[in-house]
Every structure is written in C-alpha cells, then in structure tokens.
Amino acid sequence: MKLLEQEWREASGLGKLHVKALFHKFVYELLQQLYGQSIEPLKPDLVSQAVAYMREHFSRPMTLESIAEELQCSTGHL
Structure with missing residues (x-):
C-alpha cells in the first residue's frame, strides 16, 4: 500500500x-x-452510523445532505 x-x-x-x-x-x-476462506465482509450499518454521528454532533446544525456527505453516501441511500 x-x-x-x-x-x-x-x-x-x-x-x-x-x-x-x-x-x-x-x-x-x-x-x-x-x-x-468463507469469510463474508460485514457491511457497515448505515443507520447506526448516522445515529452515532447525530448523537456526537447534536449541538451543530445538520441536514440530511450533511450527514450523507459525512457518511460518504447519497441522501437517497441514507
């Protein structure tokens, strides 16, 4: 790498x-x-990540767009 x-x-x-x-x-x-090796990669739980982000940054203004950007996904997917 x-x-x-x-x-x-x-x-x-x-x-x-x-x-x-x-x-x-x-x-x-x-x-x-x-x-x-029959190991399935785990997909991150987007909802849990969004909730954690909102809890950590609750004192700041945020929008669906800003959360989606932070989690590197589209607003539609979020």
Missing part, C-alpha cells in the same frame, strides 16, 4: 490509471481470499 501511495503521488495521467488498476487488483485479491 505504501508503494501504491508513493507511485500515486509521483504519477501523472496514465500513471495514475495504472495505480488505480493495481489497487483494484489488490482489493480483488483480498476479497477472493476472504471468500475462499
């Missing part, structure tokens, strides 16, 4: 595309090993 990060910082144009391809291959290999 450190090598990928270093290459990303030094790359331009086509080089960044190559780094993205290597990263996707890394993720694929990782998931293939997990599934090969």
Whole structure:
C-alpha cells in the first residue's frame, strides 16, 4: 500500500490509471481470499452510523445532505 501511495503521488495521467488498476487488483485479491476462506465482509450499518454521528454532533446544525456527505453516501441511500 505504501508503494501504491508513493507511485500515486509521483504519477501523472496514465500513471495514475495504472495505480488505480493495481489497487483494484489488490482489493480483488483480498476479497477472493476472504471468500475462499468463507469469510463474508460485514457491511457497515448505515443507520447506526448516522445515529452515532447525530448523537456526537447534536449541538451543530445538520441536514440530511450533511450527514450523507459525512457518511460518504447519497441522501437517497441514507
């Protein structure tokens, strides 16, 4: 991962595309090993994350859009 990060910082144009391809291959290999061992990755519980965020930041103004942005999802999905 450190090598990928270093290459990303030094790359331009086509080089960044190559780094993205290597990263996707890394993720694929990782998931293939997990599934090969019958380990199912857990999906984060978005509702629990939203509730936790609202509890931690209740004193600040917030909107559905700001919460979705913080949780890196769309408002429709949230």
